[in-house]
Amino acid sequence: MPVTLTQHRVNYSETDQMGVVYHANYAVWLDVARTEHLRSAGMSYADFEARGFRLAVGELHLQYRKPARFDDLIRVHCWVQECASRRVTFGYRIDRADDGVLLATARTAMMVLDARFRPTRIPADVAAMLPVTAEVLR
Amino acid sequence: MPVTLTQHRVNYSETDQMGVVYHANYAVWLDVARTEHLRSAGMSYADFEARGFRLAVGELHLQYRKPARFDDLIRVHCWVQECASRRVTFGYRIDRADDGVLLATARTAMMVLDARFRPTRIPADVAAMLPVTAEVLR
Amino acid sequence: MPVTLTQHRVNYSETDQMGVVYHANYAVWLDVARTEHLRSAGMSYADFEARGFRLAVGELHLQYRKPARFDDLIRVHCWVQECASRRVTFGYRIDRADDGVLLATARTAMMVLDARFRPTRIPADVAAMLPVTAEVLR
Amino acid sequence: MPVTLTQHRVNYSETDQMGVVYHANYAVWLDVARTEHLRSAGMSYADFEARGFRLAVGELHLQYRKPARFDDLIRVHCWVQECASRRVTFGYRIDRADDGVLLATARTAMMVLDARFRPTRIPADVAAMLPVTAEVLR
Numbered sequence: 001m002p003v004t005l006t007q008h009r010v011n012y013s014e015t016d017q018m019g020v021v022y023h024a025n026y027a028v029w030l031d032v033a034r035t036e037h038l039r040s041a042g043m044s045y046a047d048f049e050a051r052g053f054r055l056a057v058g059e060l061h062l063q064y065r066k067p068a069r070f071d072d073l074i075r076v077h078c079w080v081q082e083c084a085s086r087r088v089t090f091g092y093r094i095d096r097a098d099d100g101v102l103l104a105t106a107r108t109a110m111m112v113l114d115a116r117f118r119p120t121r122i123p124a125d126v127a128a129m130l131p132v133t134a135e136v137l138r
Numbered sequence: 139m140p141v142t143l144t145q146h147r148v149n150y151s152e153t154d155q156m157g158v159v160y161h162a163n164y165a166v167w168l169d170v171a172r173t174e175h176l177r178s179a180g181m182s183y184a185d186f187e188a189r190g191f192r193l194a195v196g197e198l199h200l201q202y203r204k205p206a207r208f209d210d211l212i213r214v215h216c217w218v219q220e221c222a223s224r225r226v227t228f229g230y231r232i233d234r235a236d237d238g239v240l241l242a243t244a245r246t247a248m249m250v251l252d253a254r255f256r257p258t259r260i261p262a263d264v265a266a267m268l269p270v271t272a273e274v275l276r
Numbered sequence: 277m278p279v280t281l282t283q284h285r286v287n288y289s290e291t292d293q294m295g296v297v298y299h300a301n302y303a304v305w306l307d308v309a310r311t312e313h314l315r316s317a318g319m320s321y322a323d324f325e326a327r328g329f330r331l332a333v334g335e336l337h338l339q340y341r342k343p344a345r346f347d348d349l350i351r352v353h354c355w356v357q358e359c360a361s362r363r364v365t366f367g368y369r370i371d372r373a374d375d376g377v378l379l380a381t382a383r384t385a386m387m388v389l390d391a392r393f394r395p396t397r398i399p400a401d402v403a404a405m406l407p408v409t410a411e412v413l414r
Numbered sequence: 415m416p417v418t419l420t421q422h423r424v425n426y427s428e429t430d431q432m433g434v435v436y437h438a439n440y441a442v443w444l445d446v447a448r449t450e451h452l453r454s455a456g457m458s459y460a461d462f463e464a465r466g467f468r469l470a471v472g473e474l475h476l477q478y479r480k481p482a483r484f485d486d487l488i489r490v491h492c493w494v495q496e497c498a499s500r501r502v503t504f505g506y507r508i509d510r511a512d513d514g515v516l517l518a519t520a521r522t523a524m525m526v527l528d529a530r531f532r533p534t535r536i537p538a539d540v541a542a543m544l545p546v547t548a549e550v551l552r
Binding site: 009011012013028031032035044045046070071 | 285287288289304307308311320321322346347
C-alpha cells in the first residue's frame with residue numbers, strides 16, 4: 001500500500017499542437033491516482049463525500065521532466081507524504097510504463113473541508129487508513 | 139436577440155496533435171453561447187438553477203466543416219429552434235471572426251429537469267423569454 | 277471483434293456542478309473506444325498518423341439517456357457502421373458496467389484526411405481491417 | 415505592461431460536483447493570461463512557434479485560496495518574474511472581478527525549446543520584450 005500505482009493510456013484529447021500532452025492534464029492523472037490510492041487504503045472517496053467531507057486541492061506543484069505522448073501507457077506512483085489534522089499531502093511520480101523513464105514529479109496538499117467548505121479535522125478512521133511514507137521516488 | 143453572438147479566442151489547451159481544435163471542445167463553446175443567449179434574453183442560468191431547475195443536454199449534434207486553430211477568434215451564433223413544454227432546442231453556427239468562414243453547425247436539445255433530475259415543464263416566464271427563430275444560418 | 281468494449285472509471289474532473297458527468301466528456305470516451313476498436317482490429321492509430329493519414333471527426337451525434345456519475349465504471353461498445361472510400365462511421369453504446377443501464381448512444385462520422393487535411397481514400401489494407409456490423413445495440 | 419490583466423467568465427464545463435471550479439482548469443487560465451501578456455508585449459505566441467520556438471511548461475505551482483464558481487467573472491494578473499537565457503518564469507494572481515477577492519496565486523517556469531524539444535536560448539528580440547517586474551500582487 002504505502003506507494004500505489006495506477007496506469008493510464010494517453011488519449012488524443014490530452015495532446016496539444018506541440019504533439020505532446022498538454023500540461024494541465026497531468027493534474028487529472030494525479031487526481032485519479034489519489035482516488036485509487038484511497039480506494040486501496042479502504043476508503044472510497046465517493047463515500048467520504050457522502051459522509052459530508054471534501055478533500056479540496058489547496059496547493060498543486062508539478063515538475064515536468066519529459067513529455068508524455070499520445071498512446072503512451074503512463075504510470076502514476078502515489079503516496080501520502082504528510083497527514084496533519086486538516087491537511088493531507090500526497091506525493092507522485094509519473095513515468096512511462098514501457099521503459100520507466102521519469103516524466104514528472106508532483107505534490108498536492110489537500111484540505112479537509114465540511115460540506116460548507118469550512119476547514120475541518122480529518123476523521124480519525126480515515127487518518128488511520130493513510131500511513132505516511134517518507135519514500136521519495138526519483 | 140433572436141440570434142445572439144459570442145466570441146472566443148482559441149487557447150492552447152483546446153488544440154490537439156493534429157494542430158487544430160479537438161472536436162469535443164466545440165461542445166463547450168455551444169454551452170457558453172447558450173448561457174450568453176439566455177443572459178441576453180434576461181435569464182441568468184445560475185438563477186435558473188437556484189430556482190431548482192436544470193437544463194440538461196439530451197442530444198448533441200455537431201457537424202464540422204473547417205478546423206479552428208490556435209489563436210483564431212471564433213464566433214458562435216445561437217438561437218432557439220424550438221421550445222416545447224419540457225424541451226428547448228438550440229441551433230448554432232460557428233464561424234471565424236476574421237473572414238466569416240463557416241467552421242461548424244450544431245444543435246442541442248435541452249431537457250428541462252427539476253433538482254432531482256426529473257423531466258418537468260419549463261416555467262412560463264422562462265418560455266416567454268425564448269422567442270423561437272426559424273432562421274438557419276448557413 | 278465486430279463490437280469491441282472498453283471500460284472507463286469516471287473521474288472527478290469529468291463531473292460538473294449538476295453532480296453528473298459533463299456532456300462533452302462523452303465525446304472523449306468515444307474517441308478512446310474508437311482507438312481501442314482500431315487496435316483490436318490490428319491498426320494502431322499512432323502508426324496510421326505516422327503513415328501520413330488522419331481520421332478527423334466530421335460529424336458527432338450523441339443522445340444522452342441517463343447521467344453517468346463520479347466513480348461509475350462505464351463501458352463503451354463500439355462498432356463500424358459504415359465504411360465508404362473517404363469516410364468511416366462508427367456507432368457506440370455507453371452503459372454502466374454494474375447493471376448494464378443504457379447511458380447514451382452515439383455515432384461519429386470520421387473523414388479520412390492526408391497530412392495536409394485534404395480528404396483522401398482510406399488505404400485498402402485499413403479498410404480490410406474494418407468489418408462493418410449492422411448490429412445496433414440498444 | 416509589466417502586469418497585464420485578462421478576464422474570463424467561468425463556464426459550466428469548468429465546474430465539478432463540489433459546485434466549484436475544478437482545480438486543473440486554473441492552469442488553462444494561466445496559459446491564456448500568459449498568451450495575452452506576450453501579445454501585449456508585442457509578441458504573438460503563434461508567430462513564436464512559426465519561427466521554430468516553443469515555450470513549454472517546466473514547472474507549475476498553484477496555491478488555491480477561495481473557490482471560483484460558475485458564472486464568476488475572474489481576472490488573471492500576469493507578469494514576468496524572471497527571464498533567464500533558457501527559462502522564463504511568470505507570476506500570476508487570480509481574483510474575482512466583482513469584489514477583488516483573491517482566489518489563487520501561481521507561478522509557471524517556461525522552458526525555451528526548439529522545434530525538436532531541445533532547450534535553447536530565448537531570442538534576444540523576445541527577451542527584450544519581456545521586462546521583469548518584482549511586483550508581487552497579494
